Amino acid sequence: MPDILPDRHPAPEGVHTAFDAVYSWNYEPEIDALRTLYANALERQWIALKQLDWEREIDRESFSRTFSLGGVPVQETRFWRGLPAETRWEVARRSASFMLSNFLHGEQGALMVAAQLVAAVPHTDAKFYAATQTLDEARHVEVFAAYIRKLGCVQPIAPSLKALLDDVLATDDWKKKAVGMQVVTEGLALYSFRDMRNATEEPLLRELLTYVSRDEARHTGYGVKYLSAVVPTLSDAERAGIEDFAFEAARRLVDSRRGGTMRDSVFELWREAGVDPQVAFAELAKERATIAASMARTGGRRGPIRGFVIPTLKAIGLMSERVAARYDEMFRANFGEAFRPVRDDPTALPDDLEAWVERAS
Numbered sequence: 545m546p547d548i549l550p551d552r553h554p555a556p557e558g559v560h561t562a563f564d565a566v567y568s569w570n571y572e573p574e575i576d577a578l579r580t581l582y583a584n585a586l587e588r589q590w591i592a593l594k595q596l597d598w599e600r601e602i603d604r605e606s607f608s609r610t611f612s613l614g615g616v617p618v619q620e621t622r623f624w625r626g627l628p629a630e631t632r633w634e635v636a637r638r639s640a641s642f643m644l645s646n647f648l649h650g651e652q653g654a655l656m657v658a659a660q661l662v663a664a665v666p667h668t669d670a671k672f673y674a675a676t677q678t679l680d681e682a683r684h685v686e687v688f689a690a691y692i693r694k695l696g697c698v699q700p701i702a703p704s705l706k707a708l709l710d711d712v713l714a715t716d717d718w719k720k721k722a723v724g725m726q727v728v729t730e731g732l733a734l735y736s737f738r739d740m741r742n743a744t745e746e747p748l749l750r751e752l753l754t755y756v757s758r759d760e761a762r763h764t765g766y767g768v769k770y771l772s773a774v775v776p777t778l779s780d781a782e783r784a785g786i787e788d789f790a791f792e793a794a795r796r797l798v799d800s801r802r803g804g805t806m807r808d809s810v811f812e813l814w815r816e817a818g819v820d821p822q823v824a825f826a827e828l829a830k831e832r833a834t835i836a837a838s839m840a841r842t843g844g845r846r847g848p849i850r851g852f853v854i855p856t857l858k859a860i861g862l863m864s865e866r867v868a869a870r871y872d873e874m875f876r877a878n879f880g881e882a883f884r885p886v887r888d889d890p891t892a893l894p895d896d897l898e899a900w901v902e903r904a905s
């Protein structure tokens with residue numbers, strides 16, 4: 545068996561889960577949008593070993609030029625260009641392997657949740673679709689593992705992502721599972737993969753992210769179509785419970801009051817590569833104008849939660865005034881009073897998510 549962590553695989557780890565496996569005795573199409581999505585997913589299957597050229601070496605130069613620091617385009621600054629080429633490569637390699645490792649671990653979580661959904665959802669159409677997603681997620685684990693193997697280092701899962709996946713795996717309510725996976729986690733994945741896909745000029749990475757993101761666009765589509773059909777049938781109390789579950793999932797990713805953020809972990813990697821994060825931070829602060837101009841050129845980056853997850857929750861009717869106030873409190877506490885309310889965020893998602901993946905902004 546290929547080995548991505550030759551000497552230091554952590555031991556397998558269990559999370560206790562309990563939910564009802566549900567038989568559906570109606571085999572006729574019931575939610576047409578899901579049948580269509582299932583048919584679409586069958587058409588769009590791909591084979592990672594055949595479709596991507598794994599013989600290709602990673603193009604180090606374009607790889608080190610195109611990574612970003614949590615959406616901040618550091619590579620366009622004088623500070624970054626002034627670092628020795630070897631240091632730039634080390635920072636890029638470690639930072640990108642952190643991101644990609646978390647993509648990989650997240651894909652494993654998605655694989656297990658998609659398999660749970662096959663059993664947990666009460667509609668045949670939704671079981672069929674979740675079965676195709678299970679296969680998609682296996683392929684995603686396969687391709688990220690293969691790419692990281694070429695980079696030569698895999699990082700452990702970030703604590704916030706692990707906690708999110710544990711919550712989604714453990715809940716016994718299929719609607720919470722669906723919102724936690726198909727809306728919050730898939731939204732995070734789709735936005736982040738697309739962001740990296742459009743930022744990188746490394747050919748193999750760009751190609752694999754294009755394939756993976758197209759699948760993720762369908763997975764998000766499943767969440768939107770399924771939950772949009774189900775949410776209007778729920779009682780107020782049930783809907784509030786699902787809103788709160790989605791909020792807690794998002795909070796795992798955003799709220800630094802709960803401990804180390806992803807960005808803290810990335811700065812630690814800079815230190816390992818020989819760059820003092822505090823010096824880097826101070827130097828980058830001096831170049832704020834360059835960074836702002838670059839971000840304005842690319843349309844700015846709103847981040848996966850504001851840029852995608854919140855609009856999705858709004859679109860499916862899971863953003864009441866009550867829960868919006870909880871988001872506002874969290875964003876203000878983390879990003880300052882000037883942060884505008886969630887009410888002002890867009891409600892509309894791109895019509896064709898697969899096409900959106902390959903649009904530049």
Ligand SMILES: [Fe+2]
Nearest residue numbers: 651654681684
């Ligand atoms: Fe995936």
Ligand SMILES: [Fe+2]
Nearest residue numbers: 654730760763
């Ligand atoms: Fe997915």
